[in-house]
Amino acid sequence: MIKRVCVYCASSARIDPVYFEATERLARQLVRHNIQVVYGGGAVGLMGKLADTVLAEGGSILGIMPQFMNEVEWAHKAVKEFVFVADMHERKKRFLEGVDAVVALPGGCGTLEELMEVITLKRLGLFAQPIIILNTKGYYDPLAQMLERCITEKFMADSHRDMWRFVDEPEAVIPAIQNSPSWNSGAIQDAALK
Template sequence: MSALKSVCVYCGASNNVSDVYKNAGQQLGQKLAEHKSRLIYGGGSVGIMGIVADAVMDSGGEVTGIIPKFLDDYEVGHQHLTELIITENMHERKNLMAEKAESFVVLPGGLGTLEEFFEMVTWKQLGLHDKPIVIFNVNGFWDALVTLIDHQISEKFAREENRSLFTVATTVDEIIEQLETAPTPSGEVASKWT
């Protein structure tokens, strides 16, 4: 199964961010639709989340949003998607997103985006999935994160090979290229974790 078949995008839900991040989200959404990639994301209609989803839908693509009941109102669940799944809790949401996606792209975001990235990297480290993870380093947003991980490796808290658990891209075209050339994932998330 191609890593581009369904792409899970993690990103921020804030509207109070620079246009450079909003534009990057829109470009990614358009490019995913162009490549007939189904977007899997957190189901909100606000912030970069909403921008990516709208761009995919407006470009003729397909979107699956997954949002827990308690966040449906808070993050304003998107009502104009191909599919909106309401879950009971965050764990069910995140697990469904991981199961439905063949790859993960991490746009700029807040604490929740960081948590989602680290969860997927950790799951990959533990062999629970083998799906590609791409950090979209818009405007150097994730420089400090990459530096931190490199520091963990240099201080022996993480292994050198952990650096290959993800890749970094600075443009939408780089993301597509990295996903197109990634090894074909098995498509499974090991049940031993859930």
């Protein structure tokens, strides 16, 4: 049963409208399945679209944001559930507490950094939940190629492909979560290739 999902996404408002539309569709799917959304707490870009849609559909959303971002008024005013933390490191740690999956939408360096960290944590057996990458408009094609190259060049094992799933449409996210292979804390035994 999926109860809570963390969504990594961007704060840029200048991006192609196709990304906003995909975010809205994903938000509706999450609300329809009664899944609480955990996100970065922002009010603009895909973060804003995600929160606006979840709230408009009557869903539950939790924002997690460093205090310094709140001080420059980045926090979404309509999101009632908020956790303000000391820094970015604590934010990323809190994102993963009690979630049943992580979903990465297209984004910039912050989104990429969060995504690579959670993949690394999974490789080490410190996070065991599904990681779903929404590849709207082929945005993450270069990342898929890079991760595959990590495996073919033996920087990662073949089994590491099970750590993530790329999907092209928002409606494929929940089925991808449900059908992701299990992962356990023993993964650290295979983290280093010998």
